[in-house]
Amino acid sequence: LARRAPILHLAAVGLRRADPNLGRPPIAGTGTKMSDWFNDDAFWERFESYMFTPERIEFARVEVDGMTGLLGIQRGAKLLDLCCGAGRHALEFARRGFDVTGVDRTRAFLDKARGIAATEGLSIAFVEADMREFVRPDTFDAAINFFTAFGYFDAPADDLKVARNLRTSLKPGGRLLLDVNGKETLAAKFRARDWSRRGDAIVLEERRLLDGWKRIESKWTLIRGDERRESTLTLRLYSGAELESVLLEAGFAKVELYGRLKGTPYDQTAERLIAIATR
Secondary structure: OOOEOOOOOOOOOOOOEOOOOOOOOOOOEOOOOHHHHHHOHHHHHHHHHHHOOHHHHHHHHHHHHHHHHHHOOOOOOEEEEEOOOOOHHHHHHHHOOOEEEEEEOOHHHHHHHHHHHHHHOOOOEEEEOOOOOOOOOOOEEEEEEOOOOOOOOOOHHHHHHHHHHHHHHEEEEEEEEEEEOOHHHHHHHOOOEEEEEEOOEEEEEEEEEEOOOOEEEEEEEEEEOOEEEEEEEEEEOOOHHHHHHHHHHOOOOEEEEEOOOOOOEOOOOOOOEEEEEEO
């Protein structure tokens, strides 16, 4: 972020200073159980400015250009942004005339998104909910789950449940865009250690692969003066074939894989793993 994205491009895992496609980082706060890192409000608040820099927020316009093209949707379509955070994509879609519902479990992010929407006169439904529980059958023309907001949970069955919820929430023929850092792209850019400076703070990152590439663990250490805070998370990793298999098992009729939002193939040149799944 800040032009050095957390390799756990969470929302992931990746790393290149100036790489706008690195993903959203899920991490657990000190004192929380590993499986509960995503419920640690202190983590999201502590690292918000590191994950979501002004440059990354501005780049949402370019990302929405790409998402709109891959999804094949037009103004007026009903869109679900699952794990919307503070709404950088939900807000941009709404500015373009889409009927947007944004879902996230972090109340502070949703409050911020609602404030921006109110200031701009945008009508967006923001919902506080766990992604494993949110489902609205046959409601949306398209859905996005962006910035590696998939693979948070210890049990693969929970990821499958999220995928099934997304499929159920789409109208027949509706399309899902799911963006993660794939195993193949991670292998090309993995670094065990890294650091970045944000204002008066330094963030150190230490990463290790677990269980034969099934998961990745990332430890973040924030240092500001005499203050030192640590957070650790684990994230499930998917190859292109594995992600396609999960989406097909969830009931999607067709899955296409891309390496960039420009629609380039998911091959040795890919920067991200982007799946377009059609109900």
